[in-house]
Amino acid sequence: MLKSDYVYIDLLTDSGTGAMSDRQWSAMMMGDESYGGARSFYHMKDTITEITGFEYVIPTHQGRAAENVLFSYLVKPGQVVPGNAHFDTTKGHIESRKAFAIDVTVPEAYDTQLEVPFKGNVSLEKLEKVLKENQGNVPFMVLTVTNNTVGGQPVSMKNIRETCELCHKYGVPVNIDSARFIENAYFIKTREEGYADKTLREICKEMFSYADSMTMSAKKDGLVNMGGFIATNFEGFLTYGGMNGRDMDALAVGLKENIEFEMVETRIKQVHYLAAKLDEYGIPYQRPAGGHAIFVDADKVLTQIPKEEFPAQTLTCELYLEAGIRACEIGYVLADRDPVTRQNRFGGNDFVRLCIPRRVYTNNHMDVIAAALKNVYDRRNEIKRGLEITWEAELMRHFTCQFKRLG
Numbered sequence: 149m150l151k152s153d154y155v156y157i158d159l160l161t162d163s164g165t166g167a168m169s170d171r172q173w174s175a176m177m178m179g180d181e182s183y184g185g186a187r188s189f190y191h192m193k194d195t196i197t198e199i200t201g202f203e204y205v206i207p208t209h210q211g212r213a214a215e216n217v218l219f220s221y222l223v224k225p226g227q228v229v230p231g232n233a234h235f236d237t238t239k240g241h242i243e244s245r246k247a248f249a250i251d252v253t254v255p256e257a258y259d260t261q262l263e264v265p266f267k268g269n270v271s272l273e274k275l276e277k278v279l280k281e282n283q284g285n286v287p288f289m290v291l292t293v294t295n296n297t298v299g300g301q302p303v304s305m306k307n308i309r310e311t312c313e314l315c316h317k318y319g320v321p322v323n324i325d326s327a328r329f330i331e332n333a334y335f336i337k338t339r340e341e342g343y344a345d346k347t348l349r350e351i352c353k354e355m356f357s358y359a360d361s362m363t364m365s366a367k368k369d370g371l372v373n374m375g376g377f378i379a380t381n382f383e384g385f386l387t388y389g390g391m392n393g394r395d396m397d398a399l400a401v402g403l404k405e406n407i408e409f410e411m412v413e414t415r416i417k418q419v420h421y422l423a424a425k426l427d428e429y430g431i432p433y434q435r436p437a438g439g440h441a442i443f444v445d446a447d448k449v450l451t452q453i454p455k456e457e458f459p460a461q462t463l464t465c466e467l468y469l470e471a472g473i474r475a476c477e478i479g480y481v482l483a484d485r486d487p488v489t490r491q492n493r494f495g496g497n498d499f500v501r502l503c504i505p506r507r508v509y510t511n512n513h514m515d516v517i518a519a520a521l522k523n524v525y526d527r528r529n530e531i532k533r534g535l536e537i538t539w540e541a542e543l544m545r546h547f548t549c550q551f552k553r554l555g
C-alpha cells in the first residue's frame with residue numbers, strides 16, 4: 149500500500165523495475181505498429197526461437213496474462229497441476245479454476261541453512277506420486293526456473309531433463325515458467341558438471357528442448373518494463389497478442405543483452421555481494437543466495453513472534469521504518485489460505501525478500517541495505533509482537549491485505 153514516493157531503496161521486486169539500455173530505447177523508436185505481420189513481432193519471435201527453440205510465440209502483456217491464456221485452455225475444475233513451488237499468480241490461476249496446485253519441490257528447499265547447489269529442483273519421488281495417483285487428471289506440470297518462491301533457487305539441467313522424462317512417461321506435458329531462465333542457465337554453467345564450457349545460449353536451448361511450452365514474464369530476464377509471452381512447439385490459437393510493436397522490439401534487444409554471460413554475472417554477483425554483507429552480520433537467509441534476491445529467514449530472526457502474527461511481514465515493516473527500504477514478504481501472508489479448509493498455510497518458509505532490480509542500484513546501496521537490516525537485527529529482541537490481519541481478499545490476499553500492529 150506504500151506510495152513509491154515514500155520509498156528510499158525499492159526492493160519490492162525485480163519485475164519491470166530494471167533500467168532499459170540505450171539500445172533498447174533506440175529499438176523502441178523503430179517499432180512497427182502494423183496490425184498484422186509487424187516487423188517488430190518477427191524481430192521478437194525470431195529472437196525467442198533462436199534462444200529457446202520454440203517455434204510458435206504469442207505475446208502477452210505480462211507473465212500472468214500468459215498463464216491466464218494458456219491455463220484457461222488447459223485447466224479444468226478438479227484437476228491437479230504439480231509444480232516446484234508455483235509462483236503466487238500461477239497458483240492463483242490454477243486455484244481460481246477450482247483445480248489444485250501441488251508442490252513437488254525437493255525437501256532441502258525448506259531448510260534455509262542447508263547449502264546445496266540446486267535447491268529449486270523437483271523431487272522426482274513427490275512428482276511421481278502425484279502423477280501416479282492422478283492419472284488422466286493432470287493437464288500439465290509447471291517447472292519454474294529459477295524457483296522464485298523458495299529463494300530464486302536454480303534447477304539443474306539433470307533435474308529438468310528427468311522431470312520432463314518422468315512427466316512424458318505419464319503423458320503429461322511440461323510448461324516451463326521461465327521468468328528468470330537466463331539466471332538459471334548461469335547457475336547451470338557455474339555449478340553443474342559438464343556445463344562450464346557451454347555458452348548461456350547453448351544451455352538455454354537444452355533446457356527448453358526437454359519441455360513442451362513456456363510462459364514468460366519478460367519483465368525479469370527480458371529486461372523490459374512490461375511484456376510476456378507463451379511459446380510452444382505446437383500450433384494452437386493464432387493471435388496478434390498483447391504487446392505494442394515498440395515493446396516487442398525492446399524485448400528482443402533485452403533478451404539478446406541479458407543472455408551475455410558478463411551481463412547476468414554482474415547482476416548475480418551484486419546479489420551475492422549483499423549476501424556476503426549479511427554473512428558478516430550473521431543475518432540468516434536462504435542459503436546459498438539465489439539469483440534475483442536475498443530471502444531473509446524471518447522465522448529465525450523474530451523467533452519470539454508466533455506464525456499467527458506473521459514474522460516476515462513484521463520484519464518487512466521494521467526494515468521500512470528503519471531506513472525507508474521497501475522489501476516484500478514471501479511467506480505466510482503470500483501463502484494464502486487453503487482453498488478447502490480456509491486455514492492459513494504455515495507449512496512453507498517465511499521470508500523477507502530483498503529483490504534487486506537489474507541495472508539500477510550500486511553496491512553502495514547494498515551496503516546501506518545490509519546496515520539497515522543489521523540495525524533491525526540488533527534490536528530484534530525488542531520486537532515482541534507482530535501483526536494481525538484486519539482485512540483480506542479471498543484470493544491473492546497479499547496484494548491488498550490490511551494489518552494492525554499488535555503490542
Ligand code: F0G
Nearest residue numbers: 161163210211212235237296325327365
Ligand atoms: N512466474 C514467476 C516465477 C514470477 O516470478 C512472476 C512474477 C510471474 C510468473 C508473473 O509474471 O508479474 O509478469 O505477471 N513475479 C514478480 C515478483 C511479480 O515480484 O516475483 P508477471
